[in-house]
Amino acid sequence: MxxxxxxxxxxxxxxxxxxxxxxxxxxxxxxxxxxxxxxxxxxxxxxxxxxxxxxxxxxxxxxxxxxxxxxxxxxxxxxxxxxxxxxxxxxxxxxxxxxxxxxxxxxxxxxxxxxxxxxxxxxxxxxxxxxxxxxxxxxxxxxxxxxxxxxxxxxxxxxxxxxxxxxxxxxxxxxxxxxxxxxxxxVGTDGSSKMSKSLGNTITLDASTKEIAYKIQKAKTDPARVRKHDPGHPEICPIYAYHRAFLPASSPEIREGCERGAMGCTACKERITAALELLIAPMRERRAYYAExxxxxxxxxxxxxxxxxxxxxxxxxxxxxxxxxxxxx
CATH class of the missing domain: 3.40.50.620 (HUPs)
Known part of the structure; x- marks a missing residue:
């Protein structure tokens, strides 16, 4: 059994x-x-x-x-x-x-x-x-x-x-x-230790394309990184945490580019936004089917x-x- x-x-x-x-x-x-x-x-x-x-x-x-x-x-x-x-x-x-x-x-x-x-x-x-x-x-x-x-x-x-x-x-x-x-x-989009409904720092599984883009655009990144080519600290960045969770194969490349200052936060956010849309889009479709x-x-x-x-x-x-x-x- x-x-x-x-x-x-x-x-x-x-x-x-x-x-x-x-x-x-x-x-x-x-x-x-x-x-x-x-x-x-x-x-x-x-x-x-x-x-x-x-x-x-x-x-x-x-x-x-x-x-x-x-x-x-x-x-x-x-x-x-x-x-x-x-x-x-x-x-x-x-x-x-x-x-x-x-x-x-x-x-x-x-x-x-x-x-x-x-x-x-x-x-x-x-x-x-x-x-x-x-x-x-x-x-x-x-x-x-x-x-x-x-x-x-x-x-x-x-x-x-x-x-x-x-x-x-x-x-x-x-x-x-x-x-x-x-x-x-x-971690939450606001940099808190976790995503939490009570803190309002989440991305729901039925988020629209616009909602995903908006949440990621507004999400906190490395506060010590002022200019695009400043060396980053991915271990304290929520966006890098999302890369590790949802794009694990390419996360070492993201980490290396961030630490060298070769990849800016905007490009990093664009990549994870696209990945999250690919993940959530089929969920939105299945959810809509059952909701009807x-x-x-x-x-x-x-x-x-x-x-x-x-x-x-x-x-x-x-x-x-x-x-x-x-x-x-």
């Missing part, structure tokens, strides 16, 4: 090139090798957007369209909605009985995201979402979870939770393994959710039996 891979995205807005470089293109490749599941994490989106549920609803379809546009094949990958699998919430509750608050507080990813969030207090749902994340993985018995280096603490916590459950009750859940992505996080067929999209999501729900019921029956929650049959 194929190993089962699980990935997902919080429903907080359209996906962008950072998502594509960091995970989407990898998912397209993995779906040919593994049994793949991808989910819309609408419940987890509420950990930071609980006061804006209408925003979560409005972006759900955008993300499905982005999946399909990027090449996620519904015949190979099961797409489902987190909130429509109530067994995840049930398993989260059972896990929370033996996960300590200190374990959650000391999670470095929670610490970092707490500092970066705009929340005025640390809410229960935000602190506990690694427990929910563990349930996301465990309910479908995912064996592999693609993660970046910054997400490894979350996955290790999920592994500990599953291990503890199996020790306390009966070994019915699968301890997941990490598929660590070696793709570096894509909302019933087809609904069918894809609901079929995937129904298949996942059947799997969830089977797992939770095993969980309840292991926990002796079956006194009345």
């Amino acid at each position: 194929k190993e089962r891979v699980l990935t997902g995205d919080r429903v907080t807005g359209k996906l962008h090139l950072g998502h594509y470089a960091g995970s989407l293109q990898n998912r397209v490749q993995l779906q040919d090798q593994y049994e793949s599941f991808v989910f819309l994490a609408d419940v987890q989106a509420l950990t930071t957007h609980f006061d804006r549920p209408e925003m979560v609803r409005s972006h759900a379809r955008d993300i499905v369209l982005d999946y399909l546009a990027a090449g996620i094949d519904p015949d190979k990958t099961t797409i489902y909605v987190q909130s429509l699998i109530p067994e995840i919430a049930e398993l989260t509750l059972y896990f929370s009985m033996f996960v300590t608050v200190n374990m959650l507080r000391h999670n470095p990813t929670v610490k970092a995201e707490s500092r970066n969030s705009s929340l005025d207090e640390l809410y229960y749902g935000f602190l506990g979402y690694p427990v929910s994340q563990a349930a996301d993985i465990a309910f479908c018995k995912a064996t592999l979870v693609p993660v970046g280096e910054d997400q490894l603490p979350h996955l290790e916590l999920a592994r500990k939770i599953v291990r503890r459950f199996n020790e306390l009750y009966r070994p019915v859940l699968v301890e997941p393994k990490a598929l660590v992505s070696e793709t570096p996080r894509l 067929r909302p019933r087809l999209v609904d069918g894809i999501v609901m079929d995937g959710t129904q298949r996942t729900r059947a799997l969830a019921r089977d797992t939770m029956q095993e969980v309840r039996d292991a926990m002796s929650l079956n006194a009345f049959g």
